[in-house]
Amino acid sequence: MRPALAHLSRRLRAPLVVLGGVAALAAAGGCDMDVKEGSGDLVNGKKLFVQKCGACHILQRANAKGVTGPNLDEAFQRSLKDGFKRDTIGSVTKDQILYPNLNGPMPAKLVTGKDASDVAAYVAYAAARPGKDEGALATAIGGGQKPLAKAQGGVLNIPADPNGQLLFTFRNAEASPGPLTINSENDSTVPHNIAIQGNGIDEVGPVIQGGRTSTIEVTVQAGKYPFLCTVPGHAEAGMKGTLTVK
Numbered sequence: 001m002r003p004a005l006a007h008l009s010r011r012l013r014a015p016l017v018v019l020g021g022v023a024a025l026a027a028a029g030g031c032d033m034d035v036k037e038g039s040g041d042l043v044n045g046k047k048l049f050v051q052k053c054g055a056c057h058i059l060q061r062a063n064a065k066g067v068t069g070p071n072l073d074e075a076f077q078r079s080l081k082d083g084f085k086r087d088t089i090g091s092v093t094k095d096q097i098l099y100p101n102l103n104g105p106m107p108a109k110l111v112t113g114k115d116a117s118d119v120a121a122y123v124a125y126a127a128a129r130p131g132k133d134e135g136a137l138a139t140a141i142g143g144g145q146k147p148l149a150k151a152q153g154g155v156l157n158i159p160a161d162p163n164g165q166l167l168f169t170f171r172n173a174e175a176s177p178g179p180l181t182i183n184s185e186n187d188s189t190v191p192h193n194i195a196i197q198g199n200g201i202d203e204v205g206p207v208i209q210g211g212r213t214s215t216i217e218v219t220v221q222a223g224k225y226p227f228l229c230t231v232p233g234h235a236e237a238g239m240k241g242t243l244t245v246k
């Protein structure tokens, strides 16, 4: 990864020329009031960060574990050590949301207007900050995982986290031997699927999002089967578990 300082220098000195425009000037000049720490709606910012950004970035306080883009805790830890203020991180983040590298995988304007300011404010608040979020911020992204999904009548439901975290809503699953339909509903905007790969089975469901369901049909015998989401990086981040058949 390129050093964050280089990144900040590029963002803070170059944008006047490179980007032009009122938004870039406001962000670079640090006079964008919305992104100051403590202003902005951090709860909304955290929710949107998880939905729109977390599949590509690590940000520990948001439980975000994506690896396509830079680790934002690490990137901004350097910047903080180098003496940059948290509202500069907010400005840099908002600038990045509006004007990412055109040749890179990060889409521009995943969030806009006040939402973009809220996401930037949350990143400015959370990046490289030790400890855990508390209060309304702690509950902003839902309660995490339940331990065990149990099949009923040959159907097993293992939904993806509706808030966009890289998690299934159940850690593990249980079923009886025989034909089994496995459904994974995904109400988030982050693409996911369900698959069983291992113990003699290789079934990969379609990748879906936005309220649709990924389904596979398998026949299982007593034993243990690994289930996962096969979208790159998602199983590594935690979208995997064990189906025990007995």
Ligand code: HEC
Pocket (backbone or CB within 6 Å): 004, 007, 049, 052, 053, 054, 055, 056, 057, 068, 069, 070, 072, 075, 076, 092, 093, 096, 097, 100, 101, 104, 105, 106, 107, 110, 111, 119, 120, 123
């Ligand atoms: C599809 C993957 C993807 C998504 C989604 C994504 N990013 Fe990125 N992001 C990247 C990549 C790759 C880079 C590095 C190069 C670049 O500028 O494109 C990056 C760079 C960044 C940087 C600069 C960090 C540094 O050290 O240079 C910030 C800040 C950032 N993203 C924030 C966000 C925010 C906030 C969102 C959500 C609104 C978001 N990203 C969504 C992939 C993504």
